[in-house]
Amino acid sequence: xxxxxxxxxxxxxxxxxxxxxxxxxxxxxxxxxxxxxxxxxxxxxxxxxxxxxxxxxxxxxxxxxxxxxxxxxxxxxxxxxxxxxxxxxxxxxxxxxxxxxxxxxxxxxxxxxxxxxxxxxxxxxxxxxxxxxxxxxxxxxxxxxxxxxxxxxxxxxxxxxxxxxxxxxxxxxxxxxxxxxxxxxxxxxxxxxxxxxxxxxxxxxxxxxxxxxxxxxxxxxxxxxxxxxxxxxxxxxxxxxxxxxxxxxxxxxxxxxxxxxxxxxxxxxxxxxxxxxxxxxxxxxxxxxxxxxxxxxxxxxxxxxxxxxxxxxxxxxxxxxxxxxxxxxxxxxxxxxxxxxxxxxxxxxxxxxxxxxxxxxxxxxxxxxxxxxxxxxxxxxxxxxxxxxxxxxxxxxxxxxxxxxxxxxxxxxxxxxxxxxxxxxxxxxxxxxxxxxxxxxxxxxxxxxxxxxxxxxxxxxxxxxxxxxxxxxxxxxxxxxxxxxxxxxxxxxxxxxxxxxxxxxxxxxxxxxxxxxxxxxxxxxxxxxxxxxxxxxxxxxxxxxxxxxxxxxxxxxx
Numbered sequence: 001x002x003x004x005x006x007x008x009x010x011x012x013x014x015x016x017x018x019x020x021x022x023x024x025x026x027x028x029x030x031x032x033x034x035x036x037x038x039x040x041x042x043x044x045x046x047x048x049x050x051x052x053x054x055x056x057x058x059x060x061x062x063x064x065x066x067x068x069x070x071x072x073x074x075x076x077x078x079x080x081x082x083x084x085x086x087x088x089x090x091x092x093x094x095x096x097x098x099x100x101x102x103x104x105x106x107x108x109x110x111x112x113x114x115x116x117x118x119x120x121x122x123x124x125x126x127x128x129x130x131x132x133x134x135x136x137x138x139x140x141x142x143x144x145x146x147x148x149x150x151x152x153x154x155x156x157x158x159x160x161x162x163x164x165x166x167x168x169x170x171x172x173x174x175x176x177x178x179x180x181x182x183x184x185x186x187x188x189x190x191x192x193x194x195x196x197x198x199x200x201x202x203x204x205x206x207x208x209x210x211x212x213x214x215x216x217x218x219x220x221x222x223x224x225x226x227x228x229x230x231x232x233x234x235x236x237x238x239x240x241x242x243x244x245x246x247x248x249x250x251x252x253x254x255x256x257x258x259x260x261x262x263x264x265x266x267x268x269x270x271x272x273x274x275x276x277x278x279x280x281x282x283x284x285x286x287x288x289x290x291x292x293x294x295x296x297x298x299x300x301x302x303x304x305x306x307x308x309x310x311x312x313x314x315x316x317x318x319x320x321x322x323x324x325x326x327x328x329x330x331x332x333x334x335x336x337x338x339x340x341x342x343x344x345x346x347x348x349x350x351x352x353x354x355x356x357x358x359x360x361x362x363x364x365x366x367x368x369x370x371x372x373x374x375x376x377x378x379x380x381x382x383x384x385x386x387x388x389x390x391x392x393x394x395x396x397x398x399x400x401x402x403x404x405x406x407x408x409x410x411x412x413x414x415x416x417x418x419x420x421x422x423x424x425x426x427x428x429x430x431x432x433x434x435x436x437x438x439x440x441x442x443x444x445x446x447x448x449x450x451x452x453x454x455x456x457x458x459x460x461x462x463x464x465x466x467x468x469x470x471x472x473x474x475x476x477x478x479x480x481x482x483x484x485x486x487x488x489x490x491x492x493x494x495x496x497x498x499x500x501x502x503x504x505x506x507x508x509x510x511x512x513x514x515x516x517x518x519x520x521x522x523x524x525x526x527x528x529x530x531x532x533x534x535x536x537x538x539x540x541x542x543x544x545x546x547x548x549x550x551x552x553x554x555x556x557x558x
Contacts, residue, residue, distance in 0.1 A: 001015075001263060002015045002261065002263030002264055002266050003015050003018075003263060003264050003265065003267060004464070005017055005018035005267065006401055006462050006463070006464045006511065007027075007028055007029060007402070007462070007514075008027055008029070008402055008403040008462065009402055010030070010401035010402030011030025011033060011401075012401065012464070013028075013030065013032075014033060014094075015263065015266050015267070016094075017032065018266065018267050018270075018514065022270060022516065022517055022518060023198075023518065025080070025519070026079040026080050027079055027080070028079060029074075029077060031070075031073070031074045031077065032074050034067070034070055034074075036101060036104075039063060039066055039067055039070070039104075040063070042066055042070070043057060043062055043063050044057075059104050059107075060104075060107060063108075064104055064108040065108075067104070067105060067108035067109075067112075068108050068111055068112045071091060071108075071112060074089070075089035082225075087216075087219050088214070091109070093106065097144055097147045097148050097151065098147055103151075106148075106151045106152075106153065107151070107152070109123075109153065110152035110153055113153070119213065119214060119215045120214070122156045122157070122213045122214055123153055123154065123155045123156050123157070124155065124156065124158075124159055125144070125145065125159070126159045126188075127141040127145075127158060127159070127160055127161070128140060128141075128160075128161050129141060129160045129161065129162040129166065129170065131162065131164060136162065136164070136166065136167060136170045138170060138173050138177070141158065141160065141174060141178065142174070142177050142178060145178045155178075155180065155184075156180075156184065156209070157180075157184050157206070157209060158174060158178060158180060158184060158186065159186045159188050160174065160185060160186065160187050160188060161189075162187065162188070162189045162190075163189065163190050164189055164190070165187055165189045166185070166187035166189065171185045171187070183205055183209065184209065186204045186205075186206055187204060188200065188201070188204075192244065193243065193273075195236070195239070195243065195277075195518065196240055198236065199236075199240065232519070235519060236518070236519070239277055239518070239519070242277065242280055243277050243282075246276075246280050246281055246282045248281050248282065248533070249281065249282040249283075249284050250279075250281045250282070250283060250284065250316050250317070250529065250532050250533045251284045251314065251315045251316050251317075251532075252272055252283065252284070252285050252286065252315060252316065252318075252319055252529070253286040253288050253315035253317070253318050253319070253335075254268065254285055254286065254288065254319050254321065255290045255293070255312070255318060255319070255331065255335045256287075256288070256290060256321050256323060256328075257289075257290060257325070257327060257328045259287040259288065259289050260289070262287065265321050267511070267513035267514055267516070268321050268349070268513050269285060270513070270516060271512070271513040271516035271521065271522045271525040272285065272319075272525060272529060274516050274517065274521035274525070274526075275516075275521040275522070275525045275526045275528070275529035275530070276529055276533075277518075277521075278521050278526060278539075279526075279529055279533050279539065281529075281533045281535075283529075286311050286312075286315055288308055288312060288335075289308070290320075290328035290332045290335065291327065291328045291331050292304050292305060292307075292308035292331065293305075293308050293309065293312065293330075293331035293332075293334050294328070294330050294331045295330075312338060313338070315344070316345070316532040316533065317344065317345040317347070317504075317528060317529065317531065318335055318336075318338070318339040318344055318345070318347075319346075319347045319348075319349070319352070319528065320336060320346075320347075320349065320351070320352030321349045321350070322350035322351045322352065322464070322465070323350075323351045324351070326375040326376075329355070329372075332351075332352070333355055333359045333362075336352075336355050336359040337359050339505065340359070340499065340502070340505055343502060343503055344503075345503050345504035345505070345528055345531035345532045346504065346505045346506070346507075346528075347504070347507075347508075347524060347525070347528035348506070348507035348508070349507075349511060349512070349513070349524075350464070350465050350508075350509060350510070350511060352507060353469075353497060353508055353509055354372060354384045354467065354469065354507075355507075356497060356507040357383055357384060357469055357477070357482075357507070358370050358371065358372060358383055358384065360477060360480070360482045361381070361383045361473065361476075361477065364480045364481070364482070365476050365477060365480050367383070367473075369381050370383045370473075371383070372385075372467060373386050373467065374386070374467050381473075382470055383469065383470050383473045384467050384468070384469060384470060385468060385469075385470045386466065386467055387400060387465075387466055387468050390466045398466060399463075399464055399465060399466045400463050400464070400465055400466065401462075401463060402463065403460050403461070403462055403463075404460065404462075404463050404488065404510065405458050405459070405460050405488065405489050406458065406460070406461060406486045406487070406495040406496060406510065407456060407487055407488070408421075408456040408457050408458070408459070408485060408486050408496075409456060409484070409486065409487060410456055411483060411485065412456065412483075412485035412498075414500055415485050415498050416498070416504065416506075416527055416531075416536065416540065417485070417498055417506050417523070417524060417527055418457070418485065419540055420523045420526065420539070420543070421457060421459055421523050422457060422543075458489075459486075461508070461510035461511070461512055461514075461515060462510060462511055462512075462514040462515060463511065464511055465509060468493055468494065468509065469493075469509075471492055471493075471494070474494065481499070481500065482497060482499065483498065483499075483500070484496065484497050485497070485498050486508075493509075494509065495508065495510065496509070503531045503536070504527060504528055504532075504536065506524060506527070508524055512524045512525060513525065526539065527539070527540075
């Protein structure tokens with residue numbers, strides 16, 4: 001239903017895990033993504049190994065037990081820099097009560113509640129309260145709670161999504177007919193941005209309920225963590241307040257292929273939001289279909305063509321995100337050319353970097369037929385090629401995935417991107433100081449090593465691609481002014497390009513949006529947005545330090 005999110009270990013998972021990483025400042029693993037296919041495969045493999053001693057394998061109890069065992073296993077995996085077992089594990093059971101595919105999981109959670117024991121399990125049911133003719137309707141929620149109870153679960157909290165704040169009469173009605181207390185009905189109405197939701201939940205009294213049901217006050221929490229949490233909470237409130245008071249709007253034109261479904265670029269959008277909050281500006285994203293910029297559109301739909309170009313030309317920054325396939329590629333190339341020639345801040349992510357390479361080779365290097373092997377495998381000058389270690393026949397699970405190192409080259413001293421990445425002694429978001437020593441990374445991506453000025457810095461970002469820049473054309477591009485300031489550890493794979501004498505023209509082969517956090521924006525996105533907002537020098541002067549309260553232990557934080 002949207003983008004494919006990539007984790008440190010290369011797991012390709014649902015976009016909701018990205019939301020959890022961003023909001024909770026944690027680093028998850030592929031094991032945290034539990035799917036029907038994984039569970040069935042796990043049970044079948046156990047049966048093949050004789051684990052069930054020849055018994056008939058059934059949904060209940062074998063599959064439901066496997067679900068419970070899997071949850072308990074991943075609940076013990078450390079997900080932050082403390083390295084400790086988490087105190088609470090949040091389980092999101094997707095879908096709708098009554099769906100065939102979710103029935104075994106509902107039964108598994110019913111059993112898990114009994115297995116966990118009293119005060120160790122809390123059930124929050126999320127339900128929609130539709131508004132029809134200005135009347136808040138409770139019947140759908142009443143029916144849903146009835147179905148949930150019929151399945152053996154009894155909600156401790158009912159979180160009601162509504163476009164408007166719940167009326168007292170609505171809350172009382174839900175409490176009466178759903179057999180809960182009024183304070184157990186949490187109203188989650190629409191707010192200016194998702195960053196206000198934690199503030200809303202606090203005002204709704206969620207924390208006291210969690211404390212009471214789960215006996216949180218009995219948990220031993222060391223004072224430094226308590227202080228850190230309080231500082232982060234104050235910072236969060238300050239940041240959302242600053243966002244509300246921002247007056248200047250920055251228009252970013254996102255030139256992509258899947259713009260009709262905004263969730264296709266969810267992490268990109270969130271990264272831009274994080275950067276805009278840091279810069280104290282409002283964000284306006286112009287969702288531009290790259291095919292509308294192509295010559296063919298000028299003939300078939302002149303109005304669409306000229307409107308698209310008007311949007312592109314009036315934007316403060318141009319971003320070309322990742323994607324696959326040949327559709328819309330020429331439009332992206334034209335957008336990259338406009339950004340390069342008109343000195344408009346440009347950020348190319350994965351495919352967007354490859355687009356910048358193709359455009360530069362065609363326009364500046366004189367290689368008019370420069371092309372990507374993905375678009376034309378018979379092209380003479382393939383400046384973008386299929387990675388040799390990746391299968392061309394198999395579609396799935398063959399990409400270069402997960403956290404990979406990128407080494408800044410010695411010719412990168414001019415780089416604005418490197419200046420923002422440049423750490424002090426210890427840095428997160430995978431940033432490593434200049435060093436020739438071994439590195440160790442904590443669970444939340446914080447890397448601590450000794451620094452040495454003799455080697456350029458190394459960064460670690462998440463990847464998802466199977467095409468790369470053809471190294472045979474790199475010397476030609478360098479001769480004409482396009483420098484690859486970041487490469488992989490072998491020095492053969494191009495990771496970062498940046499133009500000199502341009503406000504911000506950067507392309508990265510990795511996906512920095514996967515490591516962006518609310519209190520610690522992704523550095524490429526921060527630099528790009530700051531350049532578009534006209535405050536890059538101010539941001540660079542301050543460095544990539546986080547705002548007050550974002551303390552040690554945060555993913556992508558200090």
